[in-house]
Amino acid sequence: MPCKLQLVSIFPDITTLCVHPLGTLHHLIYHPTPLSLHAANQPNMAKLFVSLSFLLLIHASCLAYQPSFQQQNQCQIQRLNALEPIERVQSEAGFTEFFNSNEQEFQCAGVEVIRHQIQPQGLLLPSYTNTPILFYVEQGSGIQGVMLPGCPETYEVSTEQFEGRKGGGAFTDRHQKIHQFRQGDVVAIPTGAAHWLYNNGQDELVIIALLDSTNYANQLDPNHRRFFLAGNSQGEQQQQQQQQQFQPRSWQRRQQGESQQEGWDNILRGFTTETLAEAFNVDHETAELLRGENDQRGHIIFVQNGLQVIQPPMRREEQEYRRGPRANGVEETICSMKLQMNIDDPSNADLYNPQAGRCTHLNSFKFPILQFLQLSAERGVLHRYGIVSPHWIMNAHNIIYVTEGNMRIQIVNDLGQEVFNDEVQEQQLVVVPQNFAVVKQAGEQGCRWISFRTNDNAMINTLAGRTSVMRALPVDVLANAYQLSREDAQKVKYNRQESVLFTPGGSYTRGRGGM
Incomplete structure (x- = not known):
C-alpha cells in the first residue's frame, strides 16, 4: 500500500x-x-x-x-484459465455459486468471486464479512440495507400506518436507510458492515460479487469469512460441479472434530438462550427463535406476502440516477455516502466508438466510497469483432467476467510468454494479473463484460492507438528498437487512429476469429 x-x-x-x-x-x-x-x-x-x-x-x-496475506511468487503464473463456478449452495429461494478461491489466479489477485441468484420475494439473510464487497447487478432489481454503526435510523413510519400488526396492537418501525438497486448498478459494501438483499422485482435477481481478501481492512484470514446473523444451513444442498476438493470456507465448520457437512450456523446460535433473552430483553421462546436451530430454509429465504419496509418511491431514486452524484467530498459522511451507482447507461461512457463499442469506468472520483474499499470497476461493450487495444493495467489486478456473448482474450506475462489465448464465454471469468499485457476481441455476437480492479483508480496504458506508448515514443526510438525503417516505424506509430476501442481491419482475419 x-x-x-x-x-x-x-x-x-x-x-x-x-x-x-x-x-x-x-x-x-x-x-x-x-x-x-x-x-x-x-x-x-x-x-x-x-x-x-x-x-x-x-x-x-x-x-x-499489517494484514498482508499475499505470499511472494503467488503471481509466477505460466498458464491462465477461463474459470467457472465449481460449487452451488441451494436454499429455499435461490442459490449461491462459488468460484474456486484456491485457483492460482485468485491467489495471485488476492480476491474471491461468488454469484447469487435470488428468486422474486427472496431475501438474502443479514450477514457481514471480513472483506469489502463490490458487486454488479447482472439482472433484476431489488433493495438492500447496509447497517453502519453509529448512523441514525432515518427511515421511520408513524404508528397509524402499522395499525393491526402483531396481535392487533399499534406498531412503529424505524430503521437505517434502504438502498434501491437495478440492473447495471455497482454496489459497494464496506468490510464488516452487516447487510441484506431482497428481490422486490418480477424477475430473478442475479449478482456477481468480488470479495477483496487481501484488502488492508481484513486482519482475520487470507480467505473471506461470512458471519450470518440469522438462519442455518440445515435445509441447504451443496452441488459440486467439478471433482475438485473445494468447499467455501465461509460455509464450513472450523472447529476441530466437527464435520464439514454440518454446515454453517448464524452467530447467535453460539450464545445461550439465557444470554440472548437477557441481552434483548425477550422471553426464552423468542430467544430460541433467534438461535435458529430449527430453521430449515437456508441462507436465501422466501418472504410470504412480500417484505414490508419503509422506503421512498422508486421515482425519486430514478431521478437521483439521472442527476448523478452531487457530493463534493466535504459534506459527505459514511452515513450518507452513496453505496450504488449505475454503470450501464451508454450516455455515461468514458470511451466510445460507434463501430467498436463503449467502456465506462467507475473509480473513486465518480464513486467516493471506492476510496475506502480500494476497488474500482469497468463495464465494457464490444460490437461484432470489436477490439480493445493491447494494454496493461499499471496498478491493479483485473478480474473480467463475461455477462453476455463471448470474446477472445490473449494475455502475455513479463517473460513474453503467452499465458492465455482462448474464447471466454458467458458466465466465465479471467483474472489478469497486474502489468500482464492483454488484448480482447469480441466474437460474432459481440460481448459485454464487467471488470473488477484492485485499485480505486486503476490506470490503463495502451500499446497501440492514438494515446498509446508507441505514439509517445520518438520515431527513431521505434526504428532502432525494432530494427525498422523510419517509414515503417511511422506506420507502427500512426496507422491506428482510434484511441482504445478499435474497429477490425487490416491484418485481422474474421474467419479465423480475429486474433
Missing part, C-alpha cells in the same frame, strides 16, 4: 513518517543527528530516548496492523 511521507517537527531526529491512506501511522524512519549522539548532552539524550521510544511504539503498531 503506498504511503504519504510527512516531516515530523516534534522530533527532529525522526525525519519521515509514512501514513496509511486512512490516516493510520504505518512506517517511520529514524535518522540520528550528530547532536543526538553526544553523550554529555543530557537534554539531547532525553530527546533521543523519547524519539526511540516513539519509534518502537509505531513499529510495533505497524507490525500488528
